[in-house]
Amino acid sequence: MAALVIGVAAPRYLRPLLSPKLNPSLALSAWTISLILFVLTLAAAPIALITRPGQYIPRLNSLVLTCAESLHNDELPWTSFAELTLVSATIALALRIGFVGSVLVSRHRQQTAQHLAMLKMLCNRQSSEEVPQTLWLESPHPAAYSITAGRGVVVATEGLSALTPQQQRAVLAHEHAHLRGKHHHLVLFAEILGAALPFVPLCRQAPAWFRVLTELAADHCAAREFGPDAVRSALVRAADWDGGSRNDPLSKEFRPSTALSDRIHWLDVMPDRGPVSSAASYPVGAMLSALPGLLVVATGFCSFALYCLTRLR
Ligand SMILES: [Zn+2]
Known part of the structure; x- marks a missing residue:
């Protein structure tokens, strides 16, 4: 039930987090944690049904047993069928996620290795002593x-080199933020769930959201370090170049895209100090995204307790 609520409703209740007044890392972490919670809650039901963790807590076990015994006999076959369906369905979904995940991860690794080999042949200098390494084309x-x-x-x-030193540093800081924040892994994770479970709104919408949010989060980090002006002017300079060379394969990342005006708008209205810092965004994001799931679980427990009380009275 919690998986259903997160899978269907999360895109709606996470939407208000996409605000220029908030650190985009908050929305990014809330989306990431929602996807993780969705997978965990999906797996939790069959695991709980198979392992029956309640049996290891004698008091809880006796309460559940007493309550279960109070059920009418004619309800039990239906319950077993529902349990079997739930376990089979979630195992099928987990296998699908695992299969799609292994295909996409191996394809990603292969493409990255080929791409890197090609870049190393083409690059005219590389700063190998730095972490991360920079290849210059x-x-x-x-x-x-x-x-x-x-x-x-x-x-x-x-x-x-056509940009000012401050703009160059802002561009590199944007890329470093992508690597530091594991943004490529997050986008791949979203793409796996989007490809495996496209019928779940959270999974279907996740790849597009992650691509936008990782760009905004990297811009935000670069702007915090070198100022919004440097990031904005670097984006505009890259856009001027791109106007004459739309098919250039090199201008792949730090360049204008359809979201350029949005990125510039976010930098325009970016607050000096946001209400949520980057360090706090994961715990705050976790809290916000876990709340609806916890509410569903709490409601479930309360309903079960009420049901038991009425049965045992
Ligand atoms: Zn980027």
Whole structure:
């Protein structure tokens, strides 16, 4: 039941967190934790039905048994059938997530390895002593992006030298924020659940949300370090270049996209000090996203207790 509420309702109740007045890391962590909670609650029902953890708590076990004994005999076959269906359905969903996950992860690894090998052949210099490593490509177009190989790799073009030093630092800080925040892994996690369970609204919408939120979160980190002006002007400079070269494969990441105006708007209205800092965003996000699930579980317990009380009276 909690999985159903999170899977269907989470996209709605998480929407207010997408506000320029809030740190985008908060919405990103709330989405991440909602996806994790969804998977955990999905797995919890069959695990609880198979292992029956209540039997290890004698007092609870005797209460549950007494309550169960009070059920009419004709209700029991229906309950067993429902349990069997629930266990089979969730095992099928878990197998599907596992299968799609292994296919997408191995494809991602293979593509990343091939991409990195190609970049190492093409790059004209690399700063191997830095973490993350930066590969520089010969191109007049100011562009940068990051990949998750090893301890993370930033790919940047020599065209970045057309930007001011502050703008260059902001661009690299944006990519470092992606690597530090494990944004590529989060997007892949969302893509796995989106591909495995497209009929669940939370999973279906997650990949698009994660792509937007990771960009906003990386912009936010870079703006905190080097100022919103540096990030905004770097985006605009990259956009000017992109106007004449829309098919350039290098301008893949730090460049204008359909969300450019949104990213600039967020930087325009970004508060000096948000109500939620990056460090606090995970616990606050966890609390906000866990609340509806906990409410469902608490309601379930209360309903069961009330049902037992009326039965045993
Ligand atoms: Zn980015």
